[in-house]
Amino acid sequence: IHPTILKVYHFLLKEFSSSVLRQRFTLNIFYSLSNKCILAMREKDLSITTMDFILSRATLFRSFSSQLLMLQEDQAKIFLEFCAKKIATKHNGDIIRPKVISVAGRDRENFLKCPRIFIRKDLVGLRSSRAVVVVELAASNHLLSGKCICYCRVWLLLSSHEIKSGSVNAHPTKHRNKKGTPLKVCEIESSMLGNLVTDFCEDLNLESKMFDFGVQLIEDTMRPKGRDICKRDVMPLVKDMKLRFPLSWQTRTLSLGKRIMHKTIHFESSFDASRLFHYICLNLSSYNVVKCDGRNGCLSRMMREMDTDVYFFFIPHAHIIFAFEFFVLCRTEGESMDSFIHNGSSPYIQTISEKIMWVAETSMKDIIRSAAVNLRRDCLWEGFSHSNQSKCLIPIDSLHEMCQMSHTLSISGLSPQLSELLFDRMDKLEILWSNVLLAMKRDPVFSLSASFDDRVYLFYFKQEDLFLMIELNSSKGVEEIQILTRENPSENKLFTNSCNSIIDVITNWILHWLWNSL
Numbered sequence: 001i002h003p004t005i006l007k008v009y010h011f012l013l014k015e016f017s018s019s020v021l022r023q024r025f026t027l028n029i030f031y032s033l034s035n036k037c038i039l040a041m042r043e044k045d046l047s048i049t050t051m052d053f054i055l056s057r058a059t060l061f062r063s064f065s066s067q068l069l070m071l072q073e074d075q076a077k078i079f080l081e082f083c084a085k086k087i088a089t090k091h092n093g094d095i096i097r098p099k100v101i102s103v104a105g106r107d108r109e110n111f112l113k114c115p116r117i118f119i120r121k122d123l124v125g126l127r128s129s130r131a132v133v134v135v136e137l138a139a140s141n142h143l144l145s146g147k148c149i150c151y152c153r154v155w156l157l158l159s160s161h162e163i164k165s166g167s168v169n170a171h172p173t174k175h176r177n178k179k180g181t182p183l184k185v186c187e188i189e190s191s192m193l194g195n196l197v198t199d200f201c202e203d204l205n206l207e208s209k210m211f212d213f214g215v216q217l218i219e220d221t222m223r224p225k226g227r228d229i230c231k232r233d234v235m236p237l238v239k240d241m242k243l244r245f246p247l248s249w250q251t252r253t254l255s256l257g258k259r260i261m262h263k264t265i266h267f268e269s270s271f272d273a274s275r276l277f278h279y280i281c282l283n284l285s286s287y288n289v290v291k292c293d294g295r296n297g298c299l300s301r302m303m304r305e306m307d308t309d310v311y312f313f314f315i316p317h318a319h320i321i322f323a324f325e326f327f328v329l330c331r332t333e334g335e336s337m338d339s340f341i342h343n344g345s346s347p348y349i350q351t352i353s354e355k356i357m358w359v360a361e362t363s364m365k366d367i368i369r370s371a372a373v374n375l376r377r378d379c380l381w382e383g384f385s386h387s388n389q390s391k392c393l394i395p396i397d398s399l400h401e402m403c404q405m406s407h408t409l410s411i412s413g414l415s416p417q418l419s420e421l422l423f424d425r426m427d428k429l430e431i432l433w434s435n436v437l438l439a440m441k442r443d444p445v446f447s448l449s450a451s452f453d454d455r456v457y458l459f460y461f462k463q464e465d466l467f468l469m470i471e472l473n474s475s476k477g478v479e480e481i482q483i484l485t486r487e488n489p490s491e492n493k494l495f496t497n498s499c500n501s502i503i504d505v506i507t508n509w510i511l512h513w514l515w516n517s518l
Contacts, residue, residue: 048098051118058134058155061197066206068139068148069214070240076114076139076148082213083137083152083206084117090203093121093135114139123196131193132157133200152204156197207245208253214241215258218329222290222300222311235298238313238327251338258331261357264317265324265364269372273316273324276368279375286374286487287367301367305330305359306341306352312360324368328360374486377405381486385448385460396452403458403469406484409495414483415503421510422470422478431514434476439513445505455479461505464498468506 068076088095096118119135134155142149218234242262250259269276280299281291289299292313300313310330317323330337330353337353350358380402383394394402412419437457441449448460459468467484483502489495 046096046098048100048116051096051098051116054157055134055136055155058157061133061154061156062201062204063151063153064204064206065149065151066210068150069210069244070236075217076150079150079210079213080114080117080137080139082216083209084119086209086212087119087135087204091119091121091200093119095119121200123193123200130158131196133197135204150206150210152206154197154201154204156193205253205255208255211241211245211250211253211256212258215260215329215331218311219309221292222302233292233297234300235292235313235315238298238329242327254336256337258329259337259353261328261330261353263326263328263357263361264320265314265326265361265368266320267322267324267365267368267372269322269368271372271375272321274321276371276375277316277324279378280367280371283371283374287371289367301363303360303363305356310356310360312364314364324364326361326364328357330356330360373405377402378486381406384450385462385465396450399450399458400452400456403456403467403484406467406486407488408469408482408484409489409499411481411483411503414499415507418503418507419481421507422481432476433470433472433478436510436513437470437472440509443509445509458484461498461502464501466498466502468502 068079084095087093097115098118100115116136116138118137121133121135123131123133134157136153136155137150138153139148139150141147214237218237221234238260241260245260247259247261250256267273271279277299280287280289284291284299289301292298292300298313298315300311303310303312308331310328312329313327314324317325338351340349340351341355342349380394380398384399384402411422437451440446440459441451441457446459448462449458451457455472457470457472459470460466461468465486469480469482469484470478471480471482473479483499485495487495
């Protein structure tokens, strides 16, 4: 559009109202100008000034608005790009990003951090006119609340009219009004145009797109693998989405293929939720969870259920000491979350969302239960390791409990020679093992040891942080000898070296004792 035309047009708008201009100008001038506007939208270097001029010739059909989620300022631009791609892909439209012209050091565009984006869609099926729908996407900060508001406006632009408004319908039997009178072409065209634009607007729900955008941000943040720490804290976003989009809203919005569910998980333990949460954070790899970095960082895990990715997050409850806040994020591909499924092992039927929630909750409870057991074992372990030979800091019952909670590895598979020496089934050596073990307890080499039930003897190796447990049978022979460790032996590659060190010490000591006993 020539700059002179723009100047004259803006001057006329400033001096006269639009109603006066419509009376003075003929329809041909308006439709010709609209046709030029439609053609101008195909230009590559379209400025925001020209775009505003084009929209001044259009009719505002509908407007939507939505508050942006609790995100950073740069997320508003990403959200508009997300919406634009969704709309353009589904409706086969063209995305228009006009150039912003700066005037006197200040941007003429009011949305400096988030330029407006437009989507153009040609409506087909109209004979008497050419119609183009223009979707305007923008965001700005609310003056009073300071919150970022995203809005979407749908504009309708009509070009030259080729058929007179009074033309008769060529097929009078197909299109009639309620009285049975044949409709005129302009009436049919108006009805078709209204239906086309209405159908187009039904997919422009910013709330559902805001929900999809939040879900995608969470998934993109949690999807990278091979690390235990996530740099972005997603919990503020998850909580905001929980308040913004309650389960009742998600259930009513049938087009959603995703869902966020929330539940408070109570548990019984001698440790509160904060203590367990901190312990899990120190042992992320043991529980296959990811720590989201941040002030209110959460723990999360991705799992596969119902042929879809499921993410769950949990943090200590703010007001209940022995409870966690539990969130589940899941999606379905082309299937409603409220569809019923039948489990062959159960006589009851469940919805997909209920099934996913149950599996995720079970997995989370297993984490908490395992962490409570391991934390209890570590507390007893630390209590015993800080004891001395003259006084044990934990009672015998707790010592027995610690042994039951620890990982064990039989010495038979590590050293067959030592096993043959200890398990003297034929009593060829005639060793009274109770005397051997009492001598070991008195030796400074084994500075920290304990026994209970007169059958089980424990020896702690501080440098390796391992226990050697020797159990005698009723005839005072060696029944079992095991190495106790906090971690699973199969998950610790350095465990073999530590075990070999203990085996060397025990073997040398027993051989030395046998030699001195000759």
